[in-house]
Amino acid sequence: MTRPVALELAVQDPTGVRIAGAVGAARVELAQALALGGLTPSPATLDLSIDAARAVGVEVHVLVRPRPGGFVYSADEIAISESDVRRAIEAGADGVVIGALGADGMLDIPAMRRLRDAAGGASVTLHRAIDVTVDPLATLATARSLGLRRVLTSGGASAAIDGVDTLRALVAEAAGGIEVMAGSGVDADSAPALAETGIDALHFSAKRRVREPEGQARDDVRMGSAADGAGGYEVTDLEIAQSVVDALLR
Template identity: 35%
Template structure:
């Protein structure tokens, strides 16, 4: 069985690294440290230009929960149009109601805005109070796949639910395990669940090339502004080899 490995990245630098390591698809994000936020228009456009594999852009306007205001939804709709204009292959979407059910109206608007782009529903499913009802809705609306940890902290811990999801969907959409996936557990997750795709970042850090450094000043919550997050090709390659 062939298993597609999707790699999530938050810099253009990581795209050719992931691609050369054998990634089958890219999830394009900014700020992986907050779970992944929408990439800028310029970032989307450059990624589409240099990639030889499909690129799906996450549409997530802020960190935190998936309960979005009408203004948030308008931002996401505009970002979906931006992804289309940039030449991306798909978008990664999700929204919930306050009671944890899928926000059908908002998600329907996003699906309509996506047009002929591919669609992944993201890990909002893992915060959903009725995940199998959500899967029914997504299948009825021709969503391609759902990225999920099986409602657990990691995909490895959510194996039983992931297996249920794969059985429930019967190939009408793809269940793509993600969260905590590594070369050490990818094969177990795939073989135990029957999934045909898997998702990871495989990230590491590299040192900044700055010669001058003022270590006293830092941006945000970072301990250092001189550690740059990038994809680790060794992790991606070892994951792919494990799945073979």
């Protein structure tokens, strides 16, 4: 049996929250637009997901990310994020997931302090911005010095299974002073090997693409960008989520 780790499911709605409860996850990361890497969820999504989480006994940690793309933010974007952090905690979220970088490729310390303080003592996770910093080990140390609860990381790789050596180094650097949670491309095949690196938690999305039935809508009209959702949308899948859990129990 693989070393037990806490499970966090990345979800986009109350249905995903209920699936997290059904498979025994400790918490969810609540976002919208996971296909874009995740963005701050709407107020209604936040409220209804927190209600669902209370019913099934999982924590809600809210991703606060004002736009797709990189993590170097303008003053307006930081102000928006600060307000979103406060709104999430006031709504009853157990924590927030944040990240902001400076032009030097390291954490934007003033912005991180501002967002941390807006959480008012609630749990704060540094998201995968750590994976695009110039020195993930130094970034982990900075996150710890800021009093953050955990970091979400793929070990600097596109998929966490390809970053296992860095994940082990991050676990050693953390030395129990901050949690290391592995995520990105996690599935039933990779979950046991990731758990064996010594991480504290495993983050996965268990997404399944739903395609629109043929003839339901025209597909020759674009509503915006090339990523406007044509061809379907993603949902949390119970069977996929359960397969990850089962793999860890073998």
